[in-house]
Amino acid sequence: MLDLIVRGGQVVTPGGVQQCDLGIEDGRIAVIAPELSQAARAEQDARGLYVLPGLVDLHVHFNEPGRTDWEGLRSGTSALLAGGGTTFGDMPLNSDPPLLDAAGFAAKLQAAQAHAHADFALWGGLTPLNLDRLPELAACGVLGLKAFMSDSGIPEFPAANEATLHAGMVQAARLGLLVAVHAESDGLTGRLSAGLNRPGASWRDYLNSRPVQAELEAISLAVSLARETGCRLHVVHVSSGAGAALIAEARASGVDVSAETCPHYLSFTEDDLIRVGAALKCAPPLRPQQVQDELWAAVVRGDIQTLGSDHSPCPPGLKTSPNPFEVWGGIPGVQSGLGALLTHGPAHGLTLPRLADLTAQAPARRFRLAGKGEIAVGFDADLALVDLAAPHALQAGELLQRWPETNPYLGQRFTGRVVSTWLRGVRAYSDGKVDSQVRGRLICPG
Ligand SMILES: NC(=O)NC(NC(N)=O)C(=O)[O-]
Ligand SMILES: [Zn+2]
Numbered sequence: 001m002l003d004l005i006v007r008g009g010q011v012v013t014p015g016g017v018q019q020c021d022l023g024i025e026d027g028r029i030a031v032i033a034p035e036l037s038q039a040a041r042a043e044q045d046a047r048g049l050y051v052l053p054g055l056v057d058l059h060v061h062f063n064e065p066g067r068t069d070w071e072g073l074r075s076g077t078s079a080l081l082a083g084g085g086t087t088f089g090d091m092p093l094n095s096d097p098p099l100l101d102a103a104g105f106a107a108k109l110q111a112a113q114a115h116a117h118a119d120f121a122l123w124g125g126l127t128p129l130n131l132d133r134l135p136e137l138a139a140c141g142v143l144g145l146k147a148f149m150s151d152s153g154i155p156e157f158p159a160a161n162e163a164t165l166h167a168g169m170v171q172a173a174r175l176g177l178l179v180a181v182h183a184e185s186d187g188l189t190g191r192l193s194a195g196l197n198r199p200g201a202s203w204r205d206y207l208n209s210r211p212v213q214a215e216l217e218a219i220s221l222a223v224s225l226a227r228e229t230g231c232r233l234h235v236v237h238v239s240s241g242a243g244a245a246l247i248a249e250a251r252a253s254g255v256d257v258s259a260e261t262c263p264h265y266l267s268f269t270e271d272d273l274i275r276v277g278a279a280l281k282c283a284p285p286l287r288p289q290q291v292q293d294e295l296w297a298a299v300v301r302g303d304i305q306t307l308g309s310d311h312s313p314c315p316p317g318l319k320t321s322p323n324p325f326e327v328w329g330g331i332p333g334v335q336s337g338l339g340a341l342l343t344h345g346p347a348h349g350l351t352l353p354r355l356a357d358l359t360a361q362a363p364a365r366r367f368r369l370a371g372k373g374e375i376a377v378g379f380d381a382d383l384a385l386v387d388l389a390a391p392h393a394l395q396a397g398e399l400l401q402r403w404p405e406t407n408p409y410l411g412q413r414f415t416g417r418v419v420s421t422w423l424r425g426v427r428a429y430s431d432g433k434v435d436s437q438v439r440g441r442l443i444c445p446g
């Protein structure tokens with residue numbers, strides 16, 4: 001007997017969108033068919049709703065242990081579920097200690113097993129401080145190694161210069177680990193910031209300190225090191241079409257490199273940053289409309305393979321400095337990414353199967369997370385049931401993150417609303433509430 005039938009939804013698979021039933025057994029999708037007649041212990045009516053694979057958001061900063069007052073695993077995963085996400089990859093920094101060795105892994109694993117309401121994978125860091133710890137991180141089962149090519153803002157997580165990145169990639173290639181980079185040139189951003197960061201600095205000054213050129217220089221360096229070392233490379237939060245093009249060119253010439261961008265680069269421009277200020281500060285920064293249009297084209301074309309939220313919140317007090325350079329950078333986005341994509345995507349030609357690929361299937365495939373990211377027989381029954389006929393303005397009261405008032409999407413009109421989210425066949429979120437009994441599991445790349 002089936003455990004559950006999800007009945008009559010518009011199911012989004014790589015092949016297209018079709019109305020059918022999903023039969024679920026032992027947390028996995030057992031059968032997909034137009035009208036299931038088998039017996040089941042429970043039924044969920046999904047008529048009129050779209051059934052998407054739960055988001056596999058491999059770029060979040062939940063900051064636990066150590067900076068739980070910035071976000072935390074309970075609040076972060078609650079917001080993830082409310083946004084249709086079922087699996088996350090937690091970045092190694094902003095938690096304290098940062099995840100740089102086996103002890104850091106154990107500390108975060110313990111916190112996540114106790115508090116995460118969604119399945120999780122854990123990134124390890126690649127910094128000049130822990131080049132001798134990469135084999136032990138591989139043995140722990142990290143999702144990959146994350147390096148900053150510019151200042152991370154966190155002193156315990158220093159940037160990797162060319163020599164560190166090279167040494168790390170040589171090892172990563174041997175250990176079978178993927179390396180992800182925050183690609184902005186430290187030399188260029190450092191030089192420009194030194195001239196522009198002064199009392200009275202404006203948001204335009206901040207934008208000028210982190211030009212697209214800084215991204216291109218860093219991508220070029222990372223790609224050439226990946227080519228030389230044979231290391232798998234993933235460039236996170238690509239902010240420009242030119243950056244995506246550089247990566248596409250490298251892929252075409254045989255480098256094993258993929259690209260991520262984030263919903264905020266597709267939703268906001270530098271004009272919004274200048275108007276709104278601190279809530280929209282991130283690095284790399286938001287770009288002009290023209291650059292955003294090119295980025296959208298790269299997403300739809302497939303030159304960007306994955307979407308991640310780069311959910312990186314902080315308490316409101318860190319967003320109050322009058323000097324843009326002193327404001328903490330990072331945007332919360334784990335609950336609003338899907339809504340933003342459903343709202344803005346159609347105008348750019350983004351179809352639902354392509355959206356599902358970018359947000360779930362492609363990240364799971366790229367990071368070898370077996371059984372995740374797809375609505376197909378044998379895969380985990382990780383599902384988001386979405387009402388596309390429910391446009392609404394995003395309210396602080398529905399945001400489950402730690403600091404809802406810092407969310408820059410507040411008040412925006414979204415086209416889709418997540419009605420319920422299912423983790424391995426269990427309803428983990430519905431109608432604004434998370435089932436606090438639901439616990440996530442560690443997933444290691446295969
Ligand atoms: N320390 C951070 O959380 N940094 C993050 N902040 C951003 N993107 O503004 C990131 O991913 O670089
Ligand atoms: Zn980054």
Ligand SMILES: [Zn+2]
Pocket residue numbers: 059060061091310311312
């Ligand atoms: Zn990040």
